[in-house]
Amino acid sequence: MEHIYLYILIAITILAVVDIIVGVSNDAVNFLNSAIxxxxxxxxxxxxxxxxxxxxGAVFSSGMMEVARKGIFVPSQFMFDDIMLIFMAVMITDILLLDFFNTLGLPTSTTVSIVFNLLGAAVMMSLxxxxxxxxxxxxxxGNFINTKKAMEIIFGILLSVVIAFSVGALVQWFSRVVFTFHNEKKIKNFGALFGGVALTAITYFIFLKGLKGTPYAGELKGFMVGNELYILLGSFVFxxxxxxxxxxxxxxxxxxxVILxxxxxxxxxxxxxxxxxxxGVPMAAYHSYEAWVVSGVDASLFxxxxxxxxxxxxxxxxxxxGGIMVLTLWFSKKAKTVAETEIGLSRQGETHEKFQPNRISRGLVRGITQxxxxxxxxxxxxxxxxINNSFKKPELILTKDQSLQAPAFDMIRASVNLMVAGILIAIATSMKLPLSTTYVTFMVxxxxxLADRAWGRDSAVYRVAGVLxxxxGWFGTAIGAFFASGVVVLLIxxxxxxxxxxxxxxxAVLLxxxxxxxKIKSNKVVHEDRLLNSESRSVQGVIQESAKNIAKVIKRTNQIYENSILGLAKQDIYxxxxxxxxxxxLSEEVDDLRDNIFFFIKNLEESSVxxxxxxxxxxxxxxxISQSLEYISKVIYKHVNNNHKKLKTSQNHELEEIxxxxxxxxxxxxxxxxxxSFEEIGVIISEKxxxxxxxxxxxxxxxxxxxxxxxxxxxxxxxFSILLETKDLMNAIMNxxxxYHSSHDSSIEPATIPSIEPPKEDETMVP
Incomplete structure (x- = not known):
């Protein structure tokens, strides 16, 4: 039985490496997003x-390791065998929880995750x-658990969300009023002053928060206590x-x-x-194992x-x-996914929204608007x-795809993000308040x-839904970590x-x-038949680009119709x-094209309106076309899925003939x-x-x-539904x-093109 604790220690050590990777993948959002x-x-x-x-920061870190050792539970109330099981459960659940959020692309707090994992595991072991x-x-x-620390963490979550959001909005609003979006001249005149304030705040943050817990923390604290005002003034001047x-x-x-x-x-x-x-947990496990081996006492009595x-x-x-963290930063694709979430929610222009609006986001936007x-x-x-003049943006019309390649925001906002986050974390540190760097940087x-009016009437419900x-997810982290680690301890x-x-x-399997x-999602290549937005500015260019989309739609229509008819004949639900x-x-891609009409019209040359x-x-x-296909596929699927009678053999043959x-x-x-070969269009129409x-x-x-x-x-x-909807599908294609036939010919020469009459309204398919 004694060897099992050595195996547990080895497993915890391996899990620690994985935990660093998944943790850095999530927290990279904190310090990369403003610059990126x-x-x-x-x-x-x-x-x-x-x-x-x-x-x-990693090499000089040492003073913060006590949280995992005694910050959440009272060590003297537990024996060695209890502690090793707690640490094992904490590492497993922490890795899975953080990896889950990374896969979703949502930033969460590694601090809250580890604290509530420790709390849940310790509570279960206590029970x-x-x-x-x-x-x-x-x-x-209560004798087993440090309840005061847990309440401080929860209070820190609520406090950081409200304060960071409010202060970030206020500072950005004043900064934008002063500098405006057309800020080249303003930055030239006041940039040095603004830079002095920002750099002073950031360097103060580095010394107060960034180096806390390092071997030099005591010397720095002795130098800074009582001299904060002089240090700040001197830094500002410098x-x-x-x-x-x-x-x-x-x-x-x-x-x-400033951004660097x-x-x-x-x-x-x-x-x-x-x-x-x-x-912290692996090191505490190692020190526990080391002390137990030396003692020679039974694991359940030590x-x-x-x-x-x-x-x-x-x-x-x-x-x-530190080396593992740096390598993870460079090679983790999940870090990029998490970063994209925050950048997308803070992007100044229109973009592809990741989140769908919900009842709460709609209510909040409606209430604030009123x-x-x-x-x-x-x-x-x-x-x-x-004030409105200060918030007038440069006239730059970009499609949603083009906006992804453009900067999400300007240097003013990037600097404010970093400056305000640094100030708030530094103040919280000096007041000994437990604030999460993730929560502060995200909410700032x-x-x-919001203050920069990036959340307009057209995007607010999506952005607010994303923030919610x-x-x-943050509160889900705490609740999920608490219960999951408790269950794992109980099982172990x-x-x-x-x-x-x-x-x-x-x-290992889940990871x-x-x-x-x-990897499949991030490496997903755009399908060759995907519909593309028109970016041409001339009539002929639009016609040529539209021809490519039409060819793709017809090809996909053929595939979908074939799958529906064949699936019905074979009763193949899959x-x-x-x-x-x-x-x-197909419907989503057509909707995307329709959403892009505004940018398409804005981009046209005057002569090609x-x-x-x-x-x-x-x-x-x-x-x-997409609606007809949707109806046909829906009614056939419903019929087969409900196990209704098969069509007669003659009916299947007739559908195959059609x-x-x-x-x-x-x-x-x-x-x-x-x-x-557009001259063939007339021949195709005549074949209908x-x-x-x-x-x-x-x-x-x-x-x-x-x-x-x-x-x-x-x-x-x-x-009858299939036949009548097939008729509507043909009408849409013929129209x-x-x-296309008439527009293409008229764009080439003004000659009169013989019109081809569409089906008359009274031409019915039913005899």
Whole structure:
């Protein structure tokens, strides 16, 4: 039995490496986003600066390791065997929880995760000990747990969310009023002063928070206590003069330097103080094992009072941890996914929204809008006009795809993000308040976005929903960590030799599964048949680009219709599900094209405005096609899924005959548009009568069957639904072809093109 604790220690050590990887992947959002979002500094430079901050902070970290040892539970109340099971459960649940959030792309707090994992595991182990004791009762639970620390963490969550958001919004609002979006001249005049304030705040943050817990913390504290005001004033004078010289010598704004220093400071603070979240538990487990081996006492009798003593971290382990953190920062794709979430929520322009609005986000936006309308008349119009002028953005029309390549925000907002986050964390540290760097940096970024009017009427419900999802995830982290670690401890305590290997295998499988799933998503190549937005500015260009989309739609229509008819004949529910999925994807892409109409019209040349009418009509017909396909696939899937009677063999043959004719029509249409042989469109249109006549014949046949031999109302309904919707599908395709045929010819020459009459309204398919 004694060897099992050595195996547990080895497992915890391996899990610590994994925990560093998943932890850095999540927390990288804290110090990278402001620099990455502004896109004024190369990504390579940002990564180098952040890596230096991480490595230096990790190597000099030592004083924060006590949280895992005695910050949450009372060590003297537990024996060695209890502690090792607690630590094992904490590492397993912490890794899985953080990896889950990384896979979703949501930033969460590694501090809250480790604290509530420790709390949940310790509470469960305490309950187990109480249940096994004839003397202890539930009233003694408080003797095992440091409840004060847990309440401080919860209070810190609520406090950090409200204060960080409010202060970030306020500072950004004043900064934007002063500098405006057209800030080249303002930065030239006041940039040095602003840079002096920002750099003073950031460097004070570096010394107060970033180096806390290092071997030099005591000397710095002795020097700074009582001299804070003088240090701040001296720093302000120095940095303002530095900023002035920087701008003169380099002919660049000092905000570049502010962003680099701010990124370094946050990275330093993260690794210097949050390293405990990754290696605090493994180091505590190692010291516990070391003390137990020396004692020679039975594991169930050896008290863990040894953890009450302060033990410095080993330099080699800190050096190794720093190296792993840096490598993770460079190579983790999940870190990029988490970063994209915050950048997307704070992006200044229109973008592809990751989150869907919910009832709460709609209510909040509606309520705030009504309050704004109510209080707006109280502010003089002259002041309103002046403020609104400060928030006028440069006229730059970008599509949602183009906005992803453009900076998410400017250097003013990036600097404010870093400056305010640094100030708040420094103040909280001096007041000994437990604030999470994740919560502060994220909520500051959201507050500055709101103040900068990045959340407009068209995007507010999506952005607010995103913020609510992230905040909900934070509380979910605490609740999930508490209960999950408790359950794991309970399972392990039954039989450690059997349960621990099983849990480790499950952990490895889940990690690999999440990794593979994320890799597939991140490496997903754009499908060759994906519809693309038109970016041409001329009539001919729009026609050529639209031809490519039409060819793709016809090709996919052919596939979807074939899957539906074949799936119905074979009663293949999986093939029908595939068809439904293809329709949903096609509908989403057509909707994306329609959402891009504003940018398309804005981008057109003055002489090509008439192309907008053509493009809008084409999109309308594409939507009609997708709706017909959606209806056909839905009714067929519903029929088969409900296990209704199969269609008669003759009915299946008739549908296959119709599809054969349609297949030739689809192939000819696709070839014409793909090759640019537009003269063939007229021939294709003239062929539609043959397919129309065939459908009319099949409808007559079904009417006759219904009166004489058909006994299933469901079959009759399904069959007529397919035929009538096929007619609508053909009408949409023919209208599209006619629109394209006439528009293409008229764009080449003004000659009169013989019109091709569409089906008359009274031309019915039913005899």
């Amino acid at each position: 979002g502004s896109k004024v500094i190369s990504l390579k430079t940002i990564m180098i600066v952040a890596s230096l901050g991480i490595f230096i 187990i000990k109480i249940s096994q004791s004839e003397v202890l009762t539930l009233a003694d639970l 940095w303002t003069f530095f900023a002035y010289l920087f701008e003169i010598i380099t002919n660049k704004t000092v905000l570049l330097f 220093v701010g990124t370094f400071g946050l990275a330093l603070a993260f690794s210097g103080n949050d390293l405990v979240n990754f290696i 008290s863990m009072e040894v953890l009450d003593k302060k033990v410095p971290a080993e330099p080699f382990l800190l050096f190794l941890s 309050l704004s309308d109510y209080f707006s008349p109280l502010v003089p119009k002259a002041i309103q006009s002046r 970024a959201m507050g500055t976005s 999802n992230v905040i909900g 305590s039954w039989n450690p030799k059997i349960v621990i290997p099983i849990l480790l295998i499950i952990t 690999y599964r999440n990794y593979a799933s994320h 093939l029908l599900q595939k068809g439904k999925g293809q329709v949903v994807k 008439e192309a907008s009418g053509f493009y809008i009509n084409i999109l309308g017909y594409l939507q009609d 599809y054969t004719k349609l297949n030739h029509l689809f192939i000819d249409t696709q070839k014409a548009f793909k090759s640019g 009568r043959e397919v129309y006549d065939l459908v009319k014949t099949k409808i007559k046949a079904q009417v006759k069957r219904t009166r004489t031999e058909e006994s299933s109302p469901k079959n009759t309904t399904l069959y 599209l072809l006619e629109e």
